[in-house]
Amino acid sequence: MAQLVKLADYVTRYEIDIYRYPSRYVRLKKERWQRIKADWEATRREGEGPLFQHYEEKGTWKKARMLLAKNWKKKTQEEMDLPSNWELRHQSVDALREQFVKELLSFQLNWASSTVSEISAIAPVHRNDPLLNWFLTSFPDTFFLFYEPVLMAGQAPVECDTLLLTPNELWVLHVLPGDGTTIYSSQGTRYWEKREGESRETLLHPSVSIRRTVTVLQQILQGSGIKLKTAVLCPDGYIDTGKNNRLEFYDKRSMSLFQNSLRKMTTPIKADQLKAAEQLLDAGLTVSENRMDAEPENGVDSEEEFR
Template identity: 55%
Template sequence: MAQLLKLADYVSRYEIDIYRYPSRYVRLKKERWLRLKQDWEATRSSHGNFPLFQHYEEETSLSLWKRTRSMFSRKDKNETKEEVDLPTDWQLRHRSLEEIKTNFLQELLEFQLNWASSTVSEISHLNREYYNDKLLQYLLQELPDTFFIFYHPVLFARKAPVDCDIIILSPNDLWIITPLHGNKETIFSALEGRYWQRRDEDQQESFLHPNISLKRTKTVIQSILEKEGLSIPVRTAILSKDSYIDVGQGTQLAKLIDRRNLFEFRDSFLKMQAPIKHTQLKIADAILQSSLTISESRLNADIEEDSLENEK
């Protein structure tokens, strides 16, 4: 599951220490899944002979289970935690391993949204629509852990904030992707000049050529790389996950991806099983340091929340 380094203009855990959190996320993910799988197997073989988690309750507070559990629990009123509820004994006994895995991936999505909108001391007000963003969910859940995602970040170009496209930073290259949203009946096609057209059953509308947005984001990224003396292949793509793009690839500099070749594009990423690279971390840090962040103190947010509760 790819890592969400930046979400719009929200504060991100990765901004604090890019050299620490990526490996920490991978470790926590592996520990959490191992523990869930072991719990599932234990409840299936125990036939109700002992309570859930009994075999993990050790005297030491440094046990793997307790450490993992402390990192994956909901935020309490007076402390910062980073997780969601643990599955109950009934859930583990009455769900298949595939169902447990599906719930685990949803848990990771919520976990990442938390990391991408808060730190120990700062918090950004997360738009709840991100929990149901199918494209964000797809990119996070289908790409490897070593891929970093900047989801529509706001980057500075000559001190001016610029709304950017989706940026995917892999160990080997950097992709800039502009998404086209539609359904299985939607067809996107090119018009003359600076416009494309969206056709959806009996409706149609024109919009600016996606390459305009791609070029803007690419210019910003290249300026960041040049400033820091960094280099990586930069590629561009127009992505319509659920619809069709009726445009010839030969006329486009950007790669065209629609529902017909989406899995092929994903598989090309999955084949790049390279570990996280130092240059990749430096590039990620440079992008993060060039990002706009809007947040407030957790203390102030808690005071405001308490005030609202008292008014009810």
């Protein structure tokens, strides 16, 4: 699952230390899945008894028992409740994995909107955003997502296209909405037409927004060595236009090609990637408030568990 490094103009954990939080996220994700999977296997193996009894057994379950004891002892801000015995006994491993993904999405939203001292109000549109969920679940942990970021160009904030920072390159992605039958077609070099049934709408060519984003990025990423790539995505519609040497187009028919071509990348996180992420975070607009004012009873930050 890709890492949500920046969401709109929200405060983010990654601003604290971009060199620490990516590896921390991967570790927490791995530990959480191992813990849930061990619980699930224990209930399958031992039947109806209380969950702690399953871990009193020596041998195979000793390591899992120690992990559970350690994690349950610390009630922290990032902890989430374990599934109940009944939930574990009556779920398949696929259902368990689906539940785990939902937990991860919630956890990422938490990290992308709060730090120990600051918090940003999450807009309802971002809490159940299918496109955001698609980006996060479609790519590996080594990819950093800047979703609808607001970057500073000098003293002016600029709403930019979504950025996907891989270990090798930075994708600038302009996403077009659709209802499953939407068709976009070119109307010259500056305008496109959007068709939905009998409806017709003229809109600016996606390249206008992409060029604006690229201009801002070139100022921010001077000397970074990061290669910029650009694409227009229309996951729920069709793009009916000719080829463009500067832009790549992916619509409902070819989104899987875009996804699969990037998922083949097995390169680990690179130093240049982290440096570029740091530069983008430094240039990002952040709107937040003091967490103690918003949530006066919150506890302290912890590395142990998801909330």
